Amino acid sequence: MAENVLELRNVVTAFDTEGGQLVAVDGVSFSVPAGKTVGIVGESGCGKSVTAMSIVQLLPQPAGTILAGEVNFCGEDLLKADHERLYEVRGGEIGVIFQEPMTALNPVHRIGKQLSESLILHLGLDKKAAWARSIELLEMVGIPSPELRVSDYPHQLSGGMRQRVVIAIALACNPKLVIADEPTTALDVTVQAQILELLSQLQKDQGMSVILITHDLGVIAESCDEVVVMYGGRVVEQASVYDLFANPRHAYTQGLLASIPRLDTPRKSVLKTIPGNVASIDEFVPGCRFCQRMERTGETLTNRADFIEIAPRHWVENCPLCVQEQGGHDE
């Protein structure tokens, strides 16, 4: 088994609000093997972005705090690292691709300058060398005529091109790990296909690990090796992508997989649904949050189940009502 680039152990992240402290990420553990892509999937509000931003400690300040846990990045606990070390890690050893390519780029600086910034900061290049390297990076992410584009401003580029620039910035310093937070959500399917293709190509070339956050199970199926399914601020299931799609064990994962319309679903047939809505964060029960959504009562709501390895390399939050027998594919 390949060694892990990143290991999260029981990370708890909370936000201070007027209504008190709300725990958005409630004891999340998973690991990212070297050179692999780990997908984090879940509905909005499940804590997937907060989990990812906890890794690099890019949380809204002062509201967001990491209360407990360990983030082991190549053997170093980033939660114990000081500010200087974090500046080195962010954009250096860990690259981040944000969702919205328009807001991730600074509109008043040329893209060459934005690319050069991290090259100068992390690799110690001088301005001229950084500019030249920026052109190479733009070429690497497939931007046509990069020597002209490097002096463009973000608004002169299309959405897909901007996302390529954001990827170029994330990869500028040959990171060991790239965190991609919904990198294709704002893009059209055809452009999404281009960007995913580019990411997997770059990953192959550079041997980095990727954490890919998405709500799209299609994207997960096509580009991930391992999948982490989150619900209500917790990981409910983790497995290899093949295992997860072939044999989902948690009722939430099963519901999620059953509810997507596919091209081969009979037209106008009734789609399977997960009843109810995700409870809001201040209403979460201490126990199984999927039982809460299903409006069940009883002790599963009060006692949190253990996260166990139910089959080799297949983990699940072992709620007795939500975890199904092997092969149990129905509701």
Next chain:
Amino acid sequence: MMNNEEGDRCLLQLDDLKMHFPLRGGIFLTKSGACKAVDGISLSLKKGETLGIVGESGCGKSTLGKAIVRLYEPTAGKVAINGQDITKMSQRQLRPLRRQFQMMFQDPAESLNPRMSVGEIVAEPLVIQNIGNAQSRREQVLSLLNRVGLSESAVDRFPFEFSGGQRQRIGIARALALKPELIVLDEPVSALDVSVQSQVLNLLLELQEEFGLSYVFIAHDLAVVKHISDRVAVMYLGKIVELADADTIYKNPKHAYTKALIAAIPVPDPAARQQREVLGGDVPSPINPPAGSAFGHRLNHPRYEESIGLDLSLVEIEPGHWVAADPCCLEDEDYQRARQLADSQ
């Protein structure tokens, strides 16, 4: 082009509809060009039918939706609903007819007035149309909320108290209030999570069955569009490039753009992973569209030059299957047949 013989059963008819936005420049803001968002679209929709419209962002699908319900004043062409031409009507003349067609928008957070209670939002169309009194309106609102799966207590609450899926249900209740025959749905589920998306799609299908509704369903997600539609129109740069029965368009697409769109959908099955052809480039701007085949231009197709000046309008290549007679985008055999049909038109 697409004449409908059974005109009486045809609910919506578009004839060469154009929606151009003037561009102004220079110090006197003189007209310097036009953004041809919708550029010559002809369609018909039967009662009870769902027509899906797909395409990338910027292809003009939302503009088309708004032009159909006269939220935009079309530049040219005709929109007829139940045989009545609404293109030239004044807003005053149009108002009573608006009962027949409603629109539902993409963003459930932005399309509901945050200062109005859910009851007021759903009742507003009834108030505007002067239907019933306060008492009867409230009863009707309650039954609508019930029908879309919201509890009656929702009536006095405000939009921010609801989740995205619930807000979209409020939007549906509002669109249903006037018992319309046609609803134009602009990306109704794309802002929703998958598990909620399927709830809303099921609801839309149930309502269609129950009230005999017709839908124009605009979306970029082909799997969703295929699921809900009877026929699907694929738009590229303001024009329809292919139109066919929903199953046909996925099983037997003719146009290269349709094929590329289908190939780009990520399949939610890791076992079916495959190396796919990735379509390069972006949607070109509708401000200075290429002279010939717009998609051929994006592909840098060797036959692009040939397409300049050709009539690239839709032809019925197989019964019910319409495709643009475009040398860059069709297989040779299909193109020859399409060309013959186009020339004989």
